Amino acid sequence: MTAPTPTELTYPDIEAAAARIAGRVRPVTVAPAQPGTLAEAASPTAATWSSGPAEDPNASGLLFALEFMQYTGTFKARGAQNFIQSHLAEGTFPEAGVTIASGGNAGLACAWAARAAQVPATVFLPTTAPSVKVERLRSYGARVELVGSEFAEAAAACHAFVASSGALASHAYDHPLIAAGAGTLMTEILAQVPDLDTVVVSVGGGGLFAGVATAATYHGVRTVAVEPENCRALSAAIEAGEPVDVTVDSVASDSLGARRATPLALAAARSDLVTSVLVSDEAIIGARQHLWDQHRLAVEHAAATALAGVHGSGGYVPAEGEKVGVVLCGANTSLGDL
Template sequence: MTLPDHTNPTSLAYPDIEAAAARIAGQVRPVTVTQRGNDGIVFALEFMQHTGTFKARGAQNFIQAHLAEGTFPEAGVTIASGGNAGLACAWAARAAGVPATVFLPTTAPSVKVERLRSYGARVELVGSEFAEAAAACQEFVESSGALASHAYDHPLIAAGAGTLMTEILEQVPDLDTVVVSVGGGGLFAGVATAATHHGVRTVAVEPENCRALSAAIEAGEPVDVTVDSVAADSLGARRATSLALEAARSDLVTSVLVSDDAIIEARQRLWDEHRLAVEHAAATALAGVSGGGRGKTASDGKSPGGYVPAEKEKVCVVLCGANTSLSDL
């Protein structure tokens, strides 16, 4: 077995997702899909995944692929993360008996830092943004020889995330639309690649002030954006990946922006109406669907509530993570 060719950063195809599904079988929890009510919307409860987010899928795919190749250095694996990808990497590394060093910004929620340490990872807190933690991680790679993973910008990571979509379709084969929140674009790239393959629409939802994918679509290439949102701890990437931009070029992809107020309200409604305690990143997806939050839609269609499902349209909203503190609900 050999690893796929990742010299082309825009290379992600459906066979990569099929290979990932075979590689991580039995290593992750199959997603639970449940009806929200009588409105045709279902929830994919991916926050019930190991480590509390979808990130476990990509981490397992990355770790298992390199284990099979015997390519782990003595220094183990390292990653820069807002928290969730680091948790998944540390969890998968511990299961494989591989050392893990995780770099996070100092703004990372304490609940994530504590869980990282519980997985036996070495934790380094650097800077106030993900980009600063990423720079420190790269320096560590160069000095130690550790294998560099990534929170979202790697085909193995994105392909692992895409296995979520194949599981959703097994339960809802006549699905019309899947809705996902977007940070750097790993989850989106994997899900949209799988969804497009099956003729399913993908709605990509971002906070108005963490709009890396939307900005990349407008510019025609990944560009740096400002990061300022209540969901920035998970969605605060400065730029989207080339993998995500390539996936977004499908006619089946729609981009939506939502306000922080809509995100907060959607998160609160998930708790009040369904007793689902999720992080702001997960609520961002719901806020992007008309009726998910109560924000008004602007004429450009990119403001809160920007995607309006058609009558009888079957929509799946991915609730991607729940590494949050109940104290702020």
């Protein structure tokens, strides 16, 4: 009988993940948003982005966690490595390999981690998937199956493949090993900035959030969960007291477009140290443009969503002396619209 899937992460889960993936992922770089040391960085905030952020005397330090420099371009590499390495260590990795339905960051990370472990990976995509994604997946050695015109059809084919072949089914975010792997990002940030007060992270389905918030809460660090106003799966789950379906309509929906948050994310959000924030698409676009104009950082809209959460009206306002770390989670984006 298959053991039930846990509905809550623990800090030991993240510690175990950190041990498994040590040396297999790129350690995160933490840098001040403005000139100065990590301890002295000035924190820029402003109501608008039109003339660039002004310094805010109520915040003593804004830091960027440059996780977009991770292998495959996003934090997803952490969860993929933890998922595969855990099954290899337990002797539960099938000959048919691992499979996932995802043409995005999770699929890339799964294929990359499988290649590193020298195990087969099969990725299912709709026939409408951009050829550049297909070729990149194949460059990682993955077998790519193009099925149907919509993602739902590719996902159904993936499920059928699992049933017929015995392949190990991975997921973009809804699995405790995936979320625990993502949480290792927070342990690395705290190793560099042990006096961090707050971490800010964007949220889609909640894998990254669940891992980061679990680790942050364990260490007494506040987590600000930022979502687009029209991709608010976690916020809606908090309000309803359970995961619920939401509409998806945002410039960041390619990465943050989950229709419902995971139980792991909701459990992590119940901490008194978690704050949920919603931001507009305008704020996200402005934050992304600012990161390029002022810092020469080209990131996805999903990564810019986190920064939008601590700038502008309606966002999280740091207290005087508060040290805030913003996770810039991915950079698989096009330079053409910057």
